[in-house]
Amino acid sequence: MSTGADRGTEVRYHHSASFPGVLEDAGCGLLVSTYQAGQLVAIGVADGRPSFSFRRFDNAMGVALGADRLVVGGKNQVWTLRDHSDLAPAIAPAGTYDRCWLPRSSVVTGAIQCHEVTWGVTETGEPDLWLVNTLFSCLAGLDETHSFVPRWKPPFISRLAPEDRCHLNGLAMRDGRPAYVTAMAPSDEARGWRAVRNDSGLVLDVASGEVVTAGLAMPHSPRWHEGSLYVLNSGWGRLERVDLASGQRDVVAMLPGYARGLAIHGHLAFIGLSKIRETAVFGGAPIAEYHDRLKCGVGVVDLRTGDTLATLEWETGVAEIFDVQVVPGARCPTLGSAEDEVWLLPSP
Structure with a gap:
């Protein structure tokens, strides 16, 4: 079609x-x-x-x-x-x-590499928009006067600079407030994450700045749902559930693509799948070994069983989902x- x-x-x-x-x-x-x-x-x-x-x-x-x-x-x-x-x-x-x-x-905003955007709520119950400002390695808000207003940065980031130091890319909200973020490496150097991206990914707790889980390959899309934290271990093409107490992760589902983009509705996880660009950044991802079999589209996974219930695949015109x-x-x-x-x- x-x-x-x-x-x-x-x-x-x-x-x-x-x-x-x-x-x-x-x-x-x-x-x-x-x-x-x-x-x-x-x-x-x-x-x-x-x-x-x-x-x-x-x-x-x-x-x-x-x-x-x-x-x-x-x-x-x-x-x-x-x-x-x-x-x-x-x-x-x-x-x-x-x-x-x-x-x-x-x-x-200028080219700040705005990755995820998400709605929260203020203390007075008003809608509150949060941006993941990847270029400046911080969470930010919008402002009529400035390109953005910094609101939080990982504790290992020494200063704000347009250097994409850790590739901060995902944000999970909990009770209307930022709770967890994903980054590809705990780097404080310009584009330092690129050197060690396949086992250096981590999830950070926003309130404490502490590492929740580490050792991921290019993680994205953390989500808090019904008392559990989920994350896409993108470089491996996996949806994983994180044990907050131990930092251990259980594989919920294996997916035929670079997993990026996650929405959970009831017991269903809608997951974006992308093909891998043959570049220095993505070509070395673990899942690139299966380059010819990777798909671009959306997979629907049952969180209770890990089964893929349905798929949508783009054959031409679209190669990457965010x-x-x-x-x-x-x-x-x-x-x-x-x-x-x-x-x-x-x-x-």
Whole structure:
């Protein structure tokens, strides 16, 4: 099957027979960012078949879904799309969609390598956006005056510098506050993580700065869910569960791709899978040994059994996934149409 991700671009895909039914039974849609292809994709089900809606954002990485808005981290900007689900049924083909987000504004950050973005809450209960600022090795917030406002850095980072020292890349929230982060190495030198990335990855506790678990290969996407901490041991293509007391990890599932992007909904884990770029950074990852068998797409894993219940695979047009987010309660979400522009006017 194929669909157009952009005018003149063809994206070919296939999926397991179970994929539409898994989404329908879970009562959710998906948002998937495709870093290399520069697209955000909304995925749902229409007439028993997968539905795709594409919107271009250069170097689309982290995705944060809030109550009334959607935030996307891009190459030099952090974009905000507002929820306009009241318009969804009218977007062509009419009657297909039930959720909709449209771009409304952006904040220019410069090329800070903004990886994950996520919503928390302030002490007064207000929405609070957190960025993983990989270039400056810190967690940050947005500001109208500055490129970003530093809010936390690992204890081994001596100062903020645009040097990608440890490749801080993932953030898990717990009770609305930053709880755990992933980094590829405890390095305090410019791009020092690149020298030892295959067994130097770690998860840090934000509150204490202490190491929770170490020895991972290029970890990403830590997530706290129902009393457990999960992490993607990306270089090995594994979803793992972390024992907070001992730092030991159990393998929940093995995956046929570089695992990056994790969303958990009930007992289901939706995991982004990527092919490996043959570069000095990714070519040496342990999973690169299986380069010809790696897939790009989304795998759905049952956390109770470790079984893969469904898969979606892109064959052409998309080679790398960065983030995956669940849209609870959605049947068929859309990002509007970049070709058939939608104008929003105030009521008279």
